[in-house]
Amino acid sequence: MDDYVIEMRHITKTFPGIKANDDITLQLRRGEIHALLGENGAGKSTLMSVLFGLYQPDSGEIFKDGKKVNIRNPNDANDLGIGMVHQHFKLVEVFSVLDNIILGAEDTQMGVLKKKEARKKVLSLSEKYGLRVDPDALIEDISVGMQQRVEILKMLYRDNEILIFDEPTAVLTPQEIDELIQIMRNFAKEGKSILFITHKLNEIMAAADRCTVLRKGKYIGTVDIADTSKEELSRMMVGRDVSFTVDKKEPEVGDVVLDVQGVTVPSKIHKKNVVHDVSFQVRAGEIVCLAGIEGNGQTQFISALTGLDTMSSGKILLNGKDITHYSIRDRAKAGLSHIPEDRHKHGLVLDYTLEENIVLQRYWEPAFQNHGFIKKGEVRRYADRLIEQYDVRSGQGAVTVARSMSGGNQQKAIIAREIDRGTDLLVAVQPTRGLDVGAIEYIHKQIISVRDSGKAVLLVSLELEEVMNLSDRILVMYEGEIVGEFDPKETTVQELGLYMAGARKQENGNVQSKEEQDDVEK
Amino acid sequence: MLKSKLRASGSTILSAFFCVLIGLAIGFIVLVVLAYINKNNTYQENAAKYVDNEYAYADVLKADNYLTKSGADDEIVSVLKGEITADQLMQVTSYIKTNKIKPAGKAFTEDELAETMAAALGIENPDDIRSAVPVFTDAVRTIILKPYEFSFGDVLSDAYDKGFRAVLQGGWYNMGDEPLGPRSEIADAAPLIMTGLSVAFAFTTGLFNIGAAGQYTLGAFGALLFALVLKCPWYVCMLAAIVFGALWGAIPGIFKAYFNVNEVITSIMFNWIGLYAVNTIMYGGGNSPMYYVKDSKTYRLEVVSPQSRIPDLKATGSNYFIQPATIAIFFAILIAIILWIMLNKTTFGYELKACGYSKTAARYAGINEKRNIILSMTIAGALAGLGGALYYLSGSVQWNPQDSTALPAVGFNGISVALLASSHPIGSIFSALFISHITMGGSRMEQSIFPKEIANIISGVIIYLCAFMMLFKNRIAKLFTGKEKGGVK
Known part of the structure; x- marks a missing residue:
């Protein structure tokens, strides 16, 4: 024995x-x-x-x-x-x-x-x-x-x-x-x-x-x-096979969906700008990843993009429409959905039930309200459909209080809500943070299916593996600026790491080391 | 689903009922303690008069009265211990009485008493009887204290008859124990429901409206201004009260939304600003058009502007629903129902609650949280303001602008109402009725024994217990379901 x-x-x-x-x-x-x-x-x-x-x-x-x-x-x-x-x-x-x-x-x-x-x-x-x-x-x-x-x-x-x-x-x-x-x-x-x-x-x-x-x-x-x-x-x-690599087709890139022009966000703590003159485009049918070490302005940039915070200068165009001065709700209506970085702080009203959280971004749509009265039956039907379709597990189904759900299922609920809106642009910030293998695989698949249906995806991630697997284009952010743009097939984690650490910087496609860059500026 | 919902609310109501029972029980225990203290104090005070051999001539007379009426009983005989007999005791007291040995109010010394006793009993040498003097005084003491003796049963019956019965009866009887019916209680409950709703509504949207008292004051002012000065009909006065109250709620809301000033602080300050401002304007140095010098209060509504009085609640053939019971209670109930629908069925309520639970998530969802803070404080203020109108337009009360030190208690009782109802609008109706019931009952208790604040102790205990409600809730839910079942997906 x-x-x-x-x-x-x-x-x-x-x-x-x-x-x-x-x-x-x-x-x-x-x-x-x-x-x-x-x-x-x-x-x-x-x-x-x-x-x-x-x-x-x-x-x-x-x-x-x-x-x-x-x-x-x-x-x-x-x-x-x-x-x-x-x-x-x-x-x-x-x-x-x-x-x-x-x-x-x-x-x-x-x-x-x-x-x-x-x-x-x-x-x-x-x-x-x-x-x-x-x-x-x-x-x-x-x-x-x-x-x-x-x-x-x-x-x-x-x-x-x-x-x-x-x-x-x-x-x-x-x-x-x-x-x-x-x-x-x-x-x-x-x-x-x-x-x-x-x-x-x-x-x-x-x-x-x-x-x-x-x-x-x-x-x-x-x-x-x-x-x-x-x-x-x-x-x-x-309980099933899990693939560690993400299968995806070649992207079919379409028109420009998101056009960011010279966005600058001032810091709340010091006088410098946390985001400085950031410009890039995201086209339909591609996943663009904003990579970087935490605290290099990604959070603030996304806040400005989604309207949670104001920016001091720059312009944001969504499908050619200037949404720079739109409210959060108007941006949502214009076609922007947002999987937030902090699911407890922003993503969910923790004391609301699952179904109430699932309509958090669309309770005001005519499908769910009639002269200001919420159509409870419609909400329930919609929530049940999403719970079924995205396999969100909880104790009591649609009426479970969000706080009592596991982190992975909370995130799934948010992703279901945001993806199902079918907007032209999906902004996903660290969508797999703190989740386990099964959930990560599932969320990656969902994001890729959004891309394949011809939508634009802007992904912010700190995990280099995720960045390399998911994205079609990688933008590296360092100290509030975009310091390089890469094709994941032609770059390595090591190269990205150098840019993320600020050791190198691209200028109009030319690769320079930081020292040279400084010399030029002098 | 419906079944489980029913069961859940059933167990909530049952556990609330438990809390009320326990609260009343604790109230009763407090009353018993107070009744005992009162009885015991009376006894001790009387007993303290008889120290050693000193006692008043008057007391001997009392003792004699007692003895001639009912004779010496076993207890007194046992005190006498053979030193003197019960007959001799009576002989002494009646001797003292008939011969008027001492002027009233004077006390005997031991020597005098011995001499008197010797004279009464025909004994030549007072020293022979000296050893019986303490026995005599003890016997008198026993007789005098007899009526102050009490058993535990007496304490209980005191606690019930003079205190607890009044609490249970609440406002259904007047001070002379004549049946009144629910009319004054209803009249009291209507404004309390409104302040309760005001606090409960603000709670639900994540704000603590401690300023209900001030908003209520402003509402009362608005109503009286339009009634006494402008002589408007009652519904116009009510609208005026709503506007005044809303304004007083909105200002702390604006401060909170735009300057992030805690609404608790601003609304407390606005309570006092409101109270003093209203008193100053209403009094106006005694010359204000609203101030009636003879009553040193505001003018009587039925004299100056009868059309401003809210109509009476008249039930045929009964005087149970006349003044002060007005149709105000229906307004309060109606508004509670409207609030419940608004909070639970509409997108507006959904937004307000979302702001209350998580400001950041509400903002993320595109909800304008600044607007919502101001709106919910405004609505809370309007509710409390209407409460002021419902009370002061009933015609049975006048505002006293010179009693300026106290904010209306109904404003703060609103907090208790909201807590007891766990911020549920419909629950607020019942908790307001309950609180008004025991508060009125509390003031009907024998005030020399029981302070009327006992009612507050009871409601305080109940609110505390409600905080532990979750504990009871699960226990009670188990009673319904038997063993709880696991593994439900």
């Missing part, structure tokens, strides 16, 4: 309207890195919360070292040696690293903290596992990566043997991810067992020994990583 350090058998947990875990069995061997894979809303977090004592299962049993245990709260979990690094760190910002590590497990002598011993232990742990931290730094002053190391040290300080990592790589840079994987390997070598929750396949292939896959609350299977492939894992996770 295998040496299982933790066994969760037939766990079922129901929330009103949804079965989050349905008869799930998870077996964790001693000294292995075990990945828990699933899309958003597959039930990974619920399962881990059951293990950590945050939820009580409706049925099912948990065994530790073959003995049945009852975990009623996180303290019980701690006593059993189970520790967890949460996706959103649970640290006291104004405490020092050392204080945070010992918080909740303080050793005291006559009511006085024994900090010296604690410091010694923390330092020796941090040396042993290569977890570099400064014990006296305040949490608010250190980087996210270091905060994560503090969370890990917290678990080690409590001598936990079972370490749960909830989406630990979401906040890390590529270098930090490699480092984390190395640290996890060291733990496994020590005999500690690791549960690693993620939906990123590359990391699982790189780090894990075995992988358990969940889908829609159900147990799909457990596989050895050595015997499997990325494709098989993603098939298990999504």
Whole structure:
């Protein structure tokens, strides 16, 4: 028999309207890195919360070292040696690293903290596992990566043997991810067992020994990583084949739909312009991507384009009509739809139901209102059609409150709403931010089908992979200016990276290095 | 779908009912405590008069009266402990009474008492009886305090008869316990519904209209101005009130929309600006055309301008619906229904609510959120303003411009109404009726024992409980459905 350090058998947990875990069995061997894979809303977090004592299962049993245990709260979990690094760190910002590590497990002598011993232990742990931290730094002053190391040290300080990592790589840079994987390997070598929750396949292939896959609350299977492939894992996770490359036809480019001429947007913080003299065109039947590192004026440019903010000079033509001074509503009527960057802030009224959100951009159309009275039946029919057509999943269908839906489905609802309006121009800002593989693939397909139906698409994205896969033309934005235009077939990620970092700049098709450019200006 | 909707609203109403019951229960407990304190205080005050051997001549007379009427009972006999008999006790008291030993109001000293007792009982040496003096005083004390003794049952019946009964009856009886019918309660509820709607409406659109009191004041002013000075018919006066109230709501709205000034601050300031401005104009140094010096209030409506009075609510053959009950209540209910339709069925309501829930998302959807802020504050003001008209055009009340320190309570009670109704327009009708009921009941309680603010405690407790409503709601919903079912897609 295998040496299982933790066994969760037939766990079922129901929330009103949804079965989050349905008869799930998870077996964790001693000294292995075990990945828990699933899309958003597959039930990974619920399962881990059951293990950590945050939820009580409706049925099912948990065994530790073959003995049945009852975990009623996180303290019980701690006593059993189970520790967890949460996706959103649970640290006291104004405490020092050392204080945070010992918080909740303080050793005291006559009511006085024994900090010296604690410091010694923390330092020796941090040396042993290569977890570099400064014990006296305040949490608010250190980087996210270091905060994560503090969370890990917290678990080690409590001598936990079972370490749960909830989406630990979401906040890390590529270098930090490699480092984390190395640290996890060291733990496994020590005999500690690791549960690693993620939906990123590359990391699982790189780090894990075995992988358990969940889908829609159900147990799909457990596989050895050595015997499997990325494709098989993603098939298990999504339930069908997922293509990692986007298939698309050659674009059939038509007339100019969007013509941006010299748009300049002043900054609200300083006196400089955040967007400076930006001009480009988007034609029917093509996807133009505005690429760049975050904070280079893309957000402000889109705000000006969609009317959320004002611009100081320049002109915007949509189908030849000057919409520079149009209101947001008039722009929408003129044929502009907008998938906003922040779906909670702009995209949805979170306390409205799904159907009310689906008509957010068209409730005023005669199809949905009669002399100011909303046609509830029409709204319901329309919402049901879109929910069906775009596979938006929710607890109670059209009357689900948007706030209670998963991020992926919220985004799907927005995309359904904006695409279904059938406008000539679709502005999509980071449409796949924070979504899992299945949802990303789906949204990419939708955007391409919009293009293929002869509409113009302006895509803003920070993900270079997405930029390369989707777009027909790439515009790179740096410090509020367009510094280059590329054909994705003739460029590389590395070349784009140079432009995005501001190291190079194109001027009227001539490639110059930044230094030369400066010389010319002098 | 309809079934589940019915069930949901059924459980909401049931849980609200629970909250009301618990609120009343807590109110009753407070009344019991107060009744006990009152009883106990009376007892202690009387008991405090009898310290050691000192007691007043008058009290001996009282004791004698008691004894001659009902004789010594077991309790007194047990106090006497054989030092003197019950008969001897009576002998002493009647001796003191018949011989008028002391002038009224004077107290005996121990020596005097011993001498008197010796004389009464025919004992030669007063020292022989000295040991019986404290026994005698104890017995008198027991007799005197007898009527102040109370059992828990007395406390309960006090709490109910003198307090709680009035709260339950509300305004259905007058101070002399004569049945009035719902007329004064309805008259009270109509303006309260309006201020409640004003606050509830603003809440729904994401604004906190704490200025209902000021808008109500302005509305009252507008109505009285058109009634007393211009002698307009009542519906014109009501329109004037709406305009004045709307104006007073719109200004904080404009500040909020264009300068991002918090509406709470501006509307509180506008409450006071409104109150003092209205009082100054209405009083006008005593020469204002609206001010009637004899009453030191505004002129009586039925004397000066009878056509400005809102018609009475007359039911045939009954005096239950005469003044002050006017058809105002129908206006209030009608407006509540119109508001509900507007908020839930129209694009305008959709826009207003969207602004309330998420200003940014509303803006993204092309909704003009500045316009909507001003509009909803204007409408909220108009609602509260109409409330002022409904009250002051009923003909039974006059504005007192010299009582200038207090804003009308009905403005702030509107907040309670809105909270209790969780901002639902139709719910506001019922919560206003309820609040007006217990507020009127509160003022009918025996004021020497129970302060009328108990009514506010009750409504406060109920509002707090309503905040915990979600907890009850799920429990109660379970009663309906049995075990909750999972796995619904």
